[in-house]
Amino acid sequence: MNWLAKGRLLSLFTLMALVLAGCGEPYVSTLRPAGEVAQSQFDLMVLSTVIMVGVILVVTVIFLIVITKFRRKNENEIPKQVEGSHKLEILWTVIPILLLLVLSVPTVAATFKLADVSPMDKVNEEGKTDALVVNVRANLYWWEFEYPNQEIITGQELVVPTDEKVYFNLIASDVKHSFWVPSAGGKMDTNTENVNKFYLEFDDQKANEAGNLFYGKCAELCGPSHAWMDFKVKAVSRAEFDQWVDDMQTAEEPQAETxxxxxxxxxxxxxxxxxxxxxxxxxxxxxxxxxxxxxxxxxxxxxxxxxxxxxxxxxxxxxxxxxxxxxxxxxxxxxxxxxxxxxxxxxxxxxxxxxx
Amino acid sequence: MSTYAQKQGFGATIWDYLTTVDHKKIAILYLIAGGFFFIVGGLEAMFIRIQLAVPNNDFVSAGLYNEILTMHGTTMIFLAAMPLIFAFMNAVMPLQIGARDVAFPFLNSLGFWLFFFGGVFLNLSWFLGGAPDAGWTSYASLSIASEGHGVDFYALGLQISGAGTLIGGINFLVTIINMRAPGMTYMRMPLFTWSTFVVSALILFAFPPLTVGLFLLIFDRMFGGNFFDHTMGGNTIIWEHMFWIFGHPEVYILILPAFGIFSEIFATFSRKRLFGYSSMVFATVLIGFLGFMVWAHHMFTTGLGPIANSIFAVATMAIAVPTGIKIFNWMFTMWGGSIKFTTPMLWAVAFIPSFVAGGVTGVMLAVAAADYQYHDTYFVVAHFHYVIVGGVVFALFAGAHFYWPKMFGTMLNEFLGKITFWLFLIGFHLTFFIQHFLGLMGMQRRIVSFLPGQGFETGNLISTVGAFFMAVATIILLINIIMTTVKNERVGNDPWGDGRTLEWALPSPPPFYNFKQLPLVRGLDAYWLEKMEGKKGMTPAEPLGDIHMPNNSFIPFVISLGLFVAAFGAMYRAETAWGIPVLIIGLLITLGSMAMRSIKDDHGYHIHKEDLMDDDDNKGVKA
Structure with a gap:
């Protein structure tokens, strides 16, 4: 019967993933993951949701039995006074502990995996990293993106290559903000006093589906215009990205033509x-x-x-x-x-x- | 002898409440003040939902919106939920343990007036240049940068009302340790008393970090300190830690009494003793303990690193275990019982699925790596409203209906109560369930408006519609309260007929000295045990004797007023000439009245045995 249980669980997973994936726009929803980071977070969401829906089902069944079966029928009835039941109490202590163990192992694994920014420290002979690094500086209602290896700076619109990890150094220059690209992965705060580091990855195919333009947001209350502190992420192929970097590097002083x-x-x-x-x-x-x-x-x-x-x-x-x-x-x-x-x-x- | 029998003039009644040290009257003061702030916070919530009903709305401006969201959170937590819980603790806990009052009646009054003046001070910001706008969490970089006096109102107001809460907590601890009636051992205490006990301990340890944090904020903003200015060697993350070391236990300070109220209601209306009483007590203590170990789960995205995040993630998940124990124990209390669906019981029954929904999203949020997506989105907003409204507010409504006869001697209308219940339940789920999905779809929290084209339109509109259901439900409750008060049909000791604990052995409302003779407690559910043996009341544990009572005092009001005045002086110190003098005058009022209290002996008075015997026989304990 084991395969049957497994099959059920698997179909429950698939169903849950399908239900959740139906939600939101591909360029802004965490339920339409467009990269490895968002995908691993989405998988954790599905795992925890499945376990929790299981818990809810058990509670609901007992709950419905209780409120339908034990209504007062006779004003004089005095039910038996029960102190408790050690067996039952052990049961509903041990089972949740086991469920939480099942949940905590992938949680800890993913937490460490997503915090692995070691490629940012590997410097080659030119003093640069092989990995693509972007310095994000959050300011009251606008974002600066500096590419230290490429020595170029842009604002409001982050340009990244798809299918590779992009590493971020995050800091705020005035008050605390938080850097969030929902489709690509969870957020990280931009503190005022220290640099936070993390990485994101953008899937090429998913980027195409989202029109190559993802929404980015500030997720920490920072003042009246917090709601409008948006930025955009243009995810393009590596070749296009290299072309863009080259154009940026060779750009001359702008010439007004008309x-x-x-x-x-x-x-x-x-x-x-x-x-x-x-x-x-x-x-x-x-x-x-x-x-x-x-x-x-x-x-x-x-x-x-x-x-x-x-x-x-x-x-x-x-x-x-x-x-x-x-x-x-x-x-x-x-x-x-x-x-x-x-x-x-x-x-x-x-x-x-x-x-x- | 009973003060209730005497007809008092309006002015005398006001003076009586201003000076009272009776825990039952202080409970009524807490109920009125907390109820008032609940309505204020509710109006702020309605403004938020109207503003977010449609994209790009301009019902309120961006700066004003931030003030409203800050004041909604601050008011609801500190000025509505906490005092309303204190109202029930004050009204019920001394009766449940068989005490004539709390250990320090004077301090009880002081605690209330400090809370009240702190709350009034905070809300005066609306009329004096703008309310705080840095969120109820008031994260340091933003709260330091915030212009005007809004955040000063926040820091000073919470400091004053927080002192009141701390005093109240200590008072309850001492009361429960020292003033239990003969036979009332710890393991015979009703669950509501147990939760009051654990919560008071949480207050004792959780409020000092807030006090320290607020002092640092006050120094930074008003006296040129640099604790949170990183360019001067300060650090803003320290504030986040201090706030959440207080803030996380604070949510258990709110929810544990709610658990206590529901435990009483489940047992009462199932006519069955609480299933697994000892494990319920153990779970309450464990939740309180673990509540201090998990604060950094509010800071998963702050950048504490994977080790801290993993530890706090697993610790947070652990809280699900004792909470789960409680849920199952409640359901098995009803299992095999004889359930009567009164209004309080409806709230209690609806609490189970609502709170489980909030609890499971809590576990989901504990998954640190996934929390990077949930954090600061509407998913979190949905989660904490499911636990705070589905848990705490449901309990406050349930408790209001359940204890109303004990507090006021008359019962709220059951029909209107049930209408309130259904409207509120439907509105609550309409408003908050959809917000889980809004968050997952990418809507961050604390935003004044959202742009069209992101898929947020439908969800927000549904949410706003739900909020109106809750508003109507609250209005019906108010109508119910007014009607009940006007009709004023008196009820007896045990109006629900199924009372189990000591408070139901007393008249409704109890005489001002509570127990003519202290009762002898022979087990859990002391009153139920006596009833089952065919007795009409409790067996007294002492012969009839003189009762020592405290005198009323106006000093607590004056002490609190002094701090209220001093706070204005501190705030306007830098820009006005009168700031420093007012600060000093305020502190002198406070210190002077404290000195007066210390120097002038107040021995209270005695109710003499003869007067007690004259008193109507159905007041106090029957021999």
Whole structure:
């Protein structure tokens, strides 16, 4: 009968996995795992859910028997006063302990596996790691992604190769945030005083299904615009990634081509360049980099992490960022912009590209 | 002699409550104040759900939303759930052990007024420049960065009310250790008294870390300290540890009395003694003990490393074992019993599946590696509302209906009670069940709004609809309370007919001295044992004699008021000229009234034997 029990358990697992996998969008749901880390976490969710559904079933059966069978029928009845039962009590102490042992072994194994960031320490002769490392710096309502080996910096949109482990150094520059890409794996806090390390992996096929663009979020309350501190993860093949890195590394100072864009560049150089860099190689120390790098702004998928990437929304954002992200650090750092100035600035910013 | 017999003027009644040291009246004060804050916290919850009903909603602004979510959590935990639990502890525990009052009636009053002034101070922030907005956890980097005085209100208000809680906890410990009636051994104490005992010990050890943490926060924000400023050598993770070393036991401080109330209700309305009493006691103590070993499971994503995370994961799972023991014992208490589905029993029965659902997600959250996905999402929100609402709030509703006759001498309407129950039960599951899935689908918690296109729309709308069911249920309960109070149909000693423990041997409400003669306790469920032998009441353990009673005192109110005043001085110290003087005046009021209490002897008074004999014979213990 053992195979039968096994078969049942297996089918229960499959059923549970199917039910859970039906939930959510492929680019944001933890129930549609798109990589090794999220997958191992999803497997643990399914395992614990199956065990717990088992517990719930046992409780429900006893519960239903009790509340239907033992209703008071006669106002004078006095039931037998039972002190307890050692056999039963041992039974419902030992069985849960065994169930928890079954759960705790894979828990501990996975916890150690997901914490293994040893490739980050293996430095080759050039002083760089073979593994891909990204330094994530969380700031009030925006994210900076620095690739130390490639010596490039970008903001708001993380670009990663699929089918390999990407290692992260995480820190916050103002208050605590938390770095989370639900489809790819669990979150890790960005503390203010220490660097946290972990890794994620993005599956090529799953990335395709999700349109190669995953949602990233801040998961720790950080102020009024916590809800809108989103970023995006562009997961592309290794070849495309190498191409992108190459484009970023060789990107020149941006050249404004049209007259309008030149006008925009002028405004930018007066009002914005103190915080925003427009080349992927930004030599300034991180304290000075207090706004997202805009080198490939024209190629991103969102404005400020949340708005549709079009000229209309860009103008809205530039005109009044406070409406979209209250409490952000950009509001009031520049004067009011006229419609013409907004047009010019938009033309210039949308032209900031590295890949063409 | 009985004060209840005398017709008092309104002003005299108010003065009586301001100065009372009677545990039964203090219980009523806790019930009223806690009930008021419960409604405030409930309104805040409704604002949250209305705001999240549809994507990109702008019902409340982002900054205001953070204030509402912070105050919802803080109010519900510190100012609603805790005092309401204290209300039942005060009302019932001294009666259950056969005592005439708690060990320190004066301190009991002081504990209440400290809580009350702390709570009022915290809520005044709404009118004085904005409420705290760093979450009820008030994590250091954000709480230090938070502008305005909101977080100052949080730190000072909780400090004052926390002192009250600590005093209350110590008082209950001493009471249970020293004031049990003859024959009331530890292993004959009702489960609610046991849980009060364990919880008081938890308060004793859990509140000091909070006190220290809050002092550090106060120093950092108001006096230029740098405990949490990492650029000055501080560390924010320390706050997380201190907060959760308090915060995790705190959730057991809330849930264990709930377990106690349900244990009484299951036994009463099944007409059966609690199944596995000794293992229930053991499980309660074990949960309390393990509650201190698991705080870092709130910090799995903080980056403590795999060793710490694994240890805390396994320790957390271990708590499921004693909790499971309790669930099965409750079900087997009902097994073979004679169950009557009164309103309190309905709440108790519904608690089992609701709490099991919250418990199993607790075990899921203990799986550290998977928690990286759950942490700070709506999955966690669903989990803790399943345990806190499905456990604590259900128990408070159950306890309110169950003990109402004992506290007020009249019974809440059963029909309205059952309507409240069904509406609340349906609303509760509608609101919170779907939130598990919202979290798993990628919705992080504490967000003012969500963008469309992520699959969160339906779930949030369902959740909001459910919240309205709970609101209507609460309104019906209020109507029930008003109607019952107006009708005021008096009831006898044991209005449910199935009372098992000592409190049901007394009139409803009991006379102010509780027991004319202390009862002799001959076993577990002392009153039930006597009833089964055909007796009408308890056998007295002492001859009729004079009873020593404490005098009422206005000093606790003044001590608390002084701290309330001083807190304003401390907060506005830096920006106003009157800050320092007010701080000093406030502290002088407190210290002065404490000195007065110490210098002036207050020996209380005696009720003389003759007066007791004159008293109506059905008050106190029948010989």
């Amino acid at each position: 007259a309008l864009a030149q006008q925009g560049e002028e405004i930018f150089n007066q009002s914005c360049i103190g915080c925003h860099a427009v080349t992927p190689q930004d030599g300034r120390p991180e304290q000075a980099r207090n706004a997202p790098n805009l080198a490939n702004f024209g190629e991103r998928s969102r404005i400020a992490g949340i708005l549709e990437h079009n000229e209309e929304e860009l103008k809205n954002w530039l005109d009044d960022p406070e409406t979209y992200k209250p409490g952000n650090k950009m509001t009031n750092t520049y004067g009011d912009l006229s419609d013409e100035q907004l047009d010019a600035l938009t033309e210039y910013l949308m032209g900031l590209k590295v890949q063409e």
